[in-house]
Amino acid sequence: MELTTPPRQRILTLGLVAICLGYFLVILDSTIVNVALPTLRRDLGADLAALQWVVDGYLLTFAAGLLGGGALGDRIGGRRVFQLGLAVFVIASAACGLAPDAATLIAARTVQGVGAALAVPTSLALLRAAYPERTDRARAVGIWGGVAGLAAAAGPVLGGLLVDVPTLGWRLVFFVNVPLGLLAMVLTARRVPAPAGSPGTRIDLPGQCTGALALAALTYTLIEGDHGGITRATAVSASVFLAASTAFVLLQRFRAAPMLDLTLFRSATFTGGTAVGLLINLGFYGEMFVLNLHFQQTRHESPLVAGLALLPQMGVVAVGSALSGRFTGRAGGPRPTMIIGLLVGAGGLAGLACCVGLPYPMLVLPLVAAGFGMSFTMPAATSSVVDAAPANRAGAAAGVINTARQIGSVIGIAVLGALADGATSGPRTALFVSAAAFLLGAALAVLRSA
Numbered sequence: 001m002e003l004t005t006p007p008r009q010r011i012l013t014l015g016l017v018a019i020c021l022g023y024f025l026v027i028l029d030s031t032i033v034n035v036a037l038p039t040l041r042r043d044l045g046a047d048l049a050a051l052q053w054v055v056d057g058y059l060l061t062f063a064a065g066l067l068g069g070g071a072l073g074d075r076i077g078g079r080r081v082f083q084l085g086l087a088v089f090v091i092a093s094a095a096c097g098l099a100p101d102a103a104t105l106i107a108a109r110t111v112q113g114v115g116a117a118l119a120v121p122t123s124l125a126l127l128r129a130a131y132p133e134r135t136d137r138a139r140a141v142g143i144w145g146g147v148a149g150l151a152a153a154a155g156p157v158l159g160g161l162l163v164d165v166p167t168l169g170w171r172l173v174f175f176v177n178v179p180l181g182l183l184a185m186v187l188t189a190r191r192v193p194a195p196a197g198s199p200g201t202r203i204d205l206p207g208q209c210t211g212a213l214a215l216a217a218l219t220y221t222l223i224e225g226d227h228g229g230i231t232r233a234t235a236v237s238a239s240v241f242l243a244a245s246t247a248f249v250l251l252q253r254f255r256a257a258p259m260l261d262l263t264l265f266r267s268a269t270f271t272g273g274t275a276v277g278l279l280i281n282l283g284f285y286g287e288m289f290v291l292n293l294h295f296q297q298t299r300h301e302s303p304l305v306a307g308l309a310l311l312p313q314m315g316v317v318a319v320g321s322a323l324s325g326r327f328t329g330r331a332g333g334p335r336p337t338m339i340i341g342l343l344v345g346a347g348g349l350a351g352l353a354c355c356v357g358l359p360y361p362m363l364v365l366p367l368v369a370a371g372f373g374m375s376f377t378m379p380a381a382t383s384s385v386v387d388a389a390p391a392n393r394a395g396a397a398a399g400v401i402n403t404a405r406q407i408g409s410v411i412g413i414a415v416l417g418a419l420a421d422g423a424t425s426g427p428r429t430a431l432f433v434s435a436a437a438f439l440l441g442a443a444l445a446v447l448r449s450a
Contacts, residue, residue: 013130013191014187014190014191015126015130015187015191015192015193016127016130016140016143016144017187017191018184018187018188018191018192019082019123019126019127019130019144019188019192020123020143020144020147021147021180021183021184021187022082022085022086022119022123022181022184022188023119023120023123023144023147023148023151024147024148024150024151024180025086025089025151025177025180025181025184026062026089026116026119026120026151027148027151027152027155028151028152028154028155028158028177029058029093029112029116029155029174029177030058030059030152030155030285030409031151031152031155031156031159031288031314032154032155032156032158032159032162032173032176033054033055033058033155033159033173034055034155034156034159034288034289034292035155035156035159035160035163035292035296035303035306035307036159036162036163036170036173036303037051037054037055037292037293037296038293038296038297038303039163039169039170039303040054040102040105040170043169043170044101044102044105045101045102046102048417049223049224050102050106052223052413052414052417053106053223054102054105054106054109055289055413056219056223056410056413056414057106057107057109057110057113058109058110058112058113058116059113059285059406059409059410059413060110060113060215060216060219060410061110061111061112061113061114061116061117061212062113062114062116062117062120062406063113063117063215063403063406063407063409063410064113064117064208064211064212064215064216064403065113065114065116065117065118065208065212066117066120066121066399066400066402066403066406067121067207067208067211067259067260067399067400067403068117068203068204068208068259068399069081069085069117069118069119069120069121069122069399070121070122070125070397070398070399070400071203071204071259071399072118072203073118073121073122073125074125074393075203077194077195078122078125078126078129078194078195079122079126079188079192079193079194079195080194081118081119081122082118082119082122082123082126082188082192083185083188083189084118085114085115085116085117085118085119085120085122086115086119086181086184086185086188087115087181087185088111088112088114088115088118089112089115089116089119089177089181090115090177090178090181090182090185091111091115092108092109092111092112092114092115093112093174093175093177093178093181094174094175094178095108095111096108096109096112096171096174097171097172097173097174097175098171120398120402121398121399121402122398123144123398124141124144124382124386124398124402125195125398126192126193126195127140127141127144128386128391129193129195130192130193134387135329137383138325138328138329138383139325139326139329140325141325141379141382141383141386142321142322142323142324142325142326142328142379143322143325144379145321145322145324145325145375145378145379145382146318146319146321146322146325146375146379147318147321148317148321148378150317150318152314152317154314155307155314156288156292156306156307156308156310156311156314157304157307157308157310157311157314158176158307159173159303159307160302160303160304160305160306160307160308161304161307162176163303163304164302164303164304203259204251204252204255204257204258204259204260206251206255207248207251207252207255207258207259207260208259210244210245210247210248210251211244211248211259211260213240213244214240214241214244214245214248215407215410217237217238217240217241217244218241218410218411219410219414220233220234220237221234221237221238221241222411222414222415222418223414223417223418224237225238249262260400261393264388264389264393264397264400267388267389269384269385269387269388270384270385270388270389270397270400272384272444272445272447273334273338273381273382273384273385273388273401274385274400274401274404275404275441275444276338276342276377276381276441276444276445277378277381277382277385277401277402277404277405277408278404278405278407278408279408279437279438279440279441279444280342280345280374280377280378280381280405280408280437280438280441281404281405281406281407281408281409281412282408282409282411282412282415282434282437283345283349283374283408283412283433283434283435283436283437283438284345284370284374284412284434285408285409285412285413286409286411286412286413286415286416286417286430286433286434287349287352287370287412287416287430287431287434288310289412289413289416289417289420290416290417290419290420290427290430290431291309291310291352291427292306292310293417293420294356294420294427295309295310298427309360309363310367312364312367312368312371313367313368313370313371314371315371316368316371316372316375317371317372317374317375318375319372319375320341320371320372320373320374320375320376321375321376321378321379323376324337324341324375324376324377324378324379324380325379325383327376328379328380328383333384334380334381334383334384334387335380335384335445337376337377337379337380338377338380338381338384338441338442338445339442339445339446340376341372341373341374341375341376341377341378341380342373342377342438342439342441342442342445343373343438343439343442344369344372344373344376345369345370345372345373345374345376345377345438346373346435346436346438346439346442347366347369347373347435348365348366348367348368348369348370348371348372348373349366349370349431349432349434349435349438350366350431350432350435351365351366351369351370352366352367352370352431353427353428353429353431353432353434353435354366354428356427356428356431357428373438377441378405381401382398382401385397385398385400385401386398386401408437412434412437415433416430416433416434417430419433
């Protein structure tokens, strides 16, 4: 009897397009706003702390809600929660575009982050359900990561173009999400299968609240502490962070159905991939915040020129993410991919630190290396975490890796933004810190990832 090899699963489908479009919007809003910050500062009378909150308000609720979003998807079904997240994101995007002042914009950005937190972990859970074979799933995650890279690349350039539109200007940065979000919802309803949920999965509200409180207090301490020094408010927020963090860990350890299953961290692969996710976002998104301000405020470039200046870095992100999935599939695991990506990224960030005050052509090669290193690493770190978890905890595992990444973004923007004062010395110091984060990630990948 002749044995035949079953045909490979078709990777590119409209279902994958729907999932990736939702993720595209979430990542687009992590980068498209940066290039609009100086214009926002002028039009809304915002100070530097408010600008940091415009970026970190989104990332804060994004990070704080990811674990809950993953758990909710595991309970009632990934497609339902994905659709809910897109709906919240679209409505909040419209509110951002209509915001009359900085405070309203920051509030609407935090609601945007809630929508993102519901959509991202469920997008990965939907991918796992749609691609049960590991090699096919690695390729699909590579495409998913490549779309994220495309969104990150499009953000600065698209933002620069939209900011220069008369009358609406920076408001179009948010309005652009509305038609694309509605399209993603329609495609999801028609083309994405709906895996069954597990009704017995409980939502850990105390854990969600203490985790969100800890992250909010940490962000407040880092941002306001830099601008106002050690005050009663920052001292209180630091104390709240320590107390809420302790309460969160204790709740997760002793609750029967915790939001974060701490036993997942018994896997060295899971732990290492999660730490790498935090470190690459700390370095990369902190670097983007610093360079956008440097190009516009120190080099006095327009928003469009500043966006185009980042194109060598952001343009290669889509390529690196797509190659990452293929390389991981052929290498038999994500560890070699992460090590290569992290070392290349560290070299690029260190090169930027050395060249930040020099003519722009000297920055091109370091920008390419930093973008490639980040994008080559990210899908592999994600795969390592999701594959290390049991199938019925895919949503929670996706929530963990994406929470770690967004926490890294929050810390990176707060800390590196604080270090970046000055024409050259501040940005140089911040970029060296970014490079150090990537090097630490490489060391962890060698020691703790499989």
